[in-house]
Amino acid sequence: MKRVKNMDPGFSVPSLAMLEQERRILSELGNDITGVWDKNDLITLFSKRIKSLFYFTHTIITLIDREDETYAAFLLDHESPLRSRGDYPELVSTHFSLNEPFMQTALQAAEPISFLLEDVMDQPQNPAFLRANYERGARKLLMTKLMNAGKPMGFIHLYSDQPDSFSEEFRDVMKGIAPQLASAVSNIIKNEEIFKKEQEKSVLLDLSNDIATVRTKAELALAVSTVLRKINPQGGFVIRSINEDGTTTGPYVYGLNQTNGPERLIGSDEATCPINDGLQDRVLNSPIPLLFNIDREIQRGITSAYLRYWQTIGFKEIVGIRLRNGDTDLGILFLDIREINIRLLQGLCSQVSVAMANIIASEQIIKKQDEQAFLLDFSSDIARVRTKSDLQAAISRVLDKILQTKLSMIRVIDEDDRHLSPFMYDEELFAHTKAHFAELRDNRVTVDDVYTAEVLSSEDGIIFNIEEELKSGNNYAKLWETTGLKNVYGMPLRVGNKNIGTIWLLADRLSKLMLKGICAQISTAIANIQANEKLLAYKKQLEVENDYLKEQIKTIYNFTEIIGNGEQMQKVYRLLSLVSESNTTVLILGETGTGKELIARAIHNASPRHQKLMVKVNCAALPANLIESELFGHERGSFTGAIDRRIGKFELANNSTLFLDEVGELPPEAQAKLLRVIQERELERLGGKQTIKVDVRLIAATNRNLEEEVKAGRFRADLYFRLNVFPVSLPALRERPEDIEALTHFFVQKYSRNTGRKIRKVAPKVLQQLRSYTWPGNVRELEHLIERSILLTTGDVLQEVHLPQNTTIDQPGSTHLLNRPLEEVERSYIIEILKRCSGKISGVGGAAEILQIPGNTLHSKIKKLGITKSDYFS
Known part of the structure; x- marks a missing residue:
């Protein structure tokens, strides 16, 4: 650059023309940098423009990784002399430590800083690229920090083969252009991230399109290979599936591995390996992909065949x-890939899992089609069976002629539920051993017989190997051996969950599905035959039972008369008369045993809905996981054990009344769904999609303080307000002593009649005792007490009742104190006051002031009652 001499010797300044040219070029450079989106174009543009002003040989831009405190190459100069070195790929891919002395000096510099390479390249810990550049002719390095949000994000490395390069003017230019370069680099990084995400979406979309058409293993292998070539062209893959036993895995499909020969497959061994081999179980228990070093895993002691195979074909990392499909593990995808993109791999595996699940399901369907077709034909034959001879003909036709299976014996359980009698057998099977067969056939077998008990207690039957049974001394095995078959299948015959007998089949091999299907059909046929034989008797018996149940229902649910005419009950009657005729929701409150269900039935019986049965649900008696099913019903297959559709209590109570007893016990999830049904008057069964409209009058009851439950967060406030439309509070029995006598006489008559006793009257002293007791258990306690007393009475007068002594049941308001001695009550009360006053006895705010007695008097009482400081100081 030409300089204009100043009056002062040794000092030179750029000419105005040169300064103007620099500003123009830098302005143009800044504009060009702002518009660059590709990093290769950026380094080329930057290098050419700067070289038009100052001399240097080549440049590179590095970025800092704050997670591991390293920096690595980001933008590479195409004119770099290092490109001819053999270790160039390693140099540009290496992550160098930020803790090197050389880099720490550059980080701490506020301005661009230069280094003579021969001074720094051999210092301990300094990066290898310094000597590499020196060996290619570079002598000086200028480092300029790139800043982003006030923090270093990387560096511009400028190299020159002249030791006197990088003047002050050059440094000023670099300092001026660094912010624009930093901004351009940031934009490029963001664009690369966007491009990478779009590329991932494109890859997953392509895979999704390919997966949609997958029906076989070969198609799955092709689809996975296609998408993996886009991610890692040189890599391969293997999918190992979990076998039916649930404890081992085996090869499922493979992908070509081009790095180890175009025709070499990963994992082409067919060995099964246990899941818990120290590697596969780690993958199956990890929600994210795991990277393994093959040699290191083998050194750890993992001896699985697939791992050894991968080592032999030269894999280093996998x-x-x-x-996984839903909650079911299907297998493992192993990839020959170095870089883990968790989001991409998880998306890939999600789609592969769906395809694999579909293939497995399809294979199972194909495998079972013949068996199902057979069972369908067998079912058709069984459906026509009406007699034992029909059944034997159907069994013989199917078992012998189609399955090459022999029927040894069917035994059915007798009415005593202990013995089993021969029901059906093949006489021709043991024709040459008739005597031995007849002896074993006529044995009186019980459900406790060793082999019978084992079969009846099994879920899917027992397989007995005839050769092994002969060695064990099984008496039946000698008979089985004569058939020339290998195995005996002892299967339970069940209808529902009830054992009705056993069936013994002889065959070399039978599938589990076939066995279950055959036994289910035969069980149904036997049950139908037995049912036909006893149809008339059962019909008559059911008619008698039906009449009895109707009469019992009338007796049990006759709640037209409620005992009690005291003032407290009159208030309840008035409320019932106001609400019964309406459809208003009623909330019945009261302690345990006050008769909340009785009141609910009275409301229903007095309502326009009384023609239909009131439906009751005890919310406290149901497990939390069954409450929703009980209230709203469920569809078949909505959860484990849901084998049929079930109508919920809301649907059952449509156009009637639903009584929710102990509603305060509902769990939060059920509360939310209950609120929706109350608000919308519609529901959906569990697992269902159909919205069902219901017209239900709701009556709820609880012995809890729902306001306190709402404050404590255990009960939804919005549900409470929905239920608390018309609250009815039932008085405790201790609050209505005038009704005790009437209730006593009612229960005496009821239980005298039920127990066959003839109690004419109740002694006055008994009534006095009953009136003086506080009844923590309310009317229910009185009822049970009278029942017990009647059982203990020998005469016709109830002379004595057995009241509890020292009851410990705390009732609201500490009414249990009424059953305690006066001195004990006084002592407890004084202690509570002293606790409240923090032990202060006299003066303002003291216990004596609250008790309104002189302080000396309180001191005397404390001493007399034996109250010490430890009683009221914790």
Whole structure:
């Protein structure tokens, strides 16, 4: 650059023309940098423009990784002399430590800083690229920090083969252009991230399109290979599936591995390996992909065949990702890949899992089609069976002619539920051993017989190997051996969950599905035959039972008369008369045993809905996981054990009344759904999609203080307000002593009649005792007390009742104190007051002031009652 001499010797300044040219070029450079989106274009543009002003040989831009405190190459100069070195790929891919002395000096510099390479390249810990550049002719390095949000994000490295390069003017230019370069680099990084995400979406979308058409293993292998070539062209893959036993895995499908020969497959061994081999179980228990070093895993002691195979074909590292469909583990996808993109791999595995699940399901369907077709034909034959001979003909036709299976014996359980009698057998099977067969056939077998008990207690039957049974001394095995078959299948015959007998089949091999299907059909046929034989008797018996149940229902649910005419009950009657005729929701409050269900039935019986049965649900008696099913019903298959559709109590109570007893015990999830049904008057069964409209009058009851439950967060406030439309509070029995006598006489008559006793009257002293007791258990306690007393009475007068002594049941308002001695009550009360006053006895705010007695008097009482400081100081 030309300089204009100043009056002062040794000092030179750029000419105005040169300064103007620099500003123009830097302005143009800044504009060009702002518009650059590709990092290669950026380094080229930057290098050419700066070289038009100052001399240097080549440049590179590095970025800092704050997670591991390293920096690595980001933008590479195409004119770099290092490109001819053999270790160039390693140099540009290496992450160098920020803690090197050389880099720490550059980080701490506020301005661009230069280094003579021969001074720094051999210092301990300094990066290898310094000597590499020196060996290619570079002598000086200028480092300029790139800042982002006030923090260093990387560096511009400028190299020159002249030791006197990088003047002050050059440094000023670099300082001026650094912010624009930093901004351009930031934009490029963001664009690369966007492009990478779009590329991931494109890859997953392509895979989704390919997966949609997958029906076989070969198609799955092709689809996975296609998408993996886009991620890692040189890599391969293997999918290992979990076998039916649930404890081992085996090869499922493979992908080509081009790095180890175009025709070499990963994991082409067919060995099964246990899941818990120290590697596969780690993958299956990890929600994210795991990277393994093959040699290191083998050194750890993992001896699985697939791992050894991968080592022999030269793999160093492998990524394992579990394949899961819903909550079911299907297998593992192993990839020959170095870089883990968790989001991409999880998306890939999600789609592969769905395809794999579909293939497995399809294979199982194909496998079972013939068995199902057979069972369908067998079912058709069984459906026509009406007699034992029909059944034997159907069994013989199917078992012998189609399955090459022989029927040894069917035994059915007798009415005593202990013995089993021969029901059906094949006489021709043991024709040459008739005597031995007849002896074993006529044995009186019980459900406790060793082999019978084992079969009846099994879920899917027992397989007995005839050869092994002969060695064990099984008396039946000698008979079985004569058939020339290998196995005996002892299967339970069940209808529902009830054992009705056993069936013994002889065959070399039978599938589990076939066995279950055959036994289910035969069980149904036997049950139908037995049912036909006893149809008339059962019909008559059911008619008698039906009449009895109707009469019992009338007796049990006759709640037209409620005992009690005292003032407290009159208030309740008035409320009932106001609400019964309406459809208003009623909330019945009261302690345990006050008769909340009785009141609910009275409301229903007096309502326009009384023609239909009131439906009751005890919310406290149901497990939390069954409450929703009980209230709203469920569809078949909505959860484990849901084998049929079930109508919920809300649907059952449509156009009637639903009584929710102990509603305060509902769990939060059920509360939310209950609120929706009350508000919308509609529901959906569990697992269902149909919205069902219901017209239900709701009556709820609880012995809890729902306001306190709402404050404590255990009960929804909005549900409470929905239920608390018309509250009815039932008085405790201790609050209505005038009704005790009437209730006593009612229960005496009821239980005298039920127990066959003839109690004419109740002694006055008994009534006095009953009136003086506080009844923590309310009317229910009185009822049970009278029942017990009647059982203990020998005469015709109830002379004595057995009241509890020292009851410990705390009732609201501490009414249990009424059953305690006066001195004990006084002592407890004084202690409570002293606790409240923090032990202060006299003076303002003292216990004596609250008790309104002189302080000396209180001191005397404390001493007399034996109250010490330890009683009221914790």
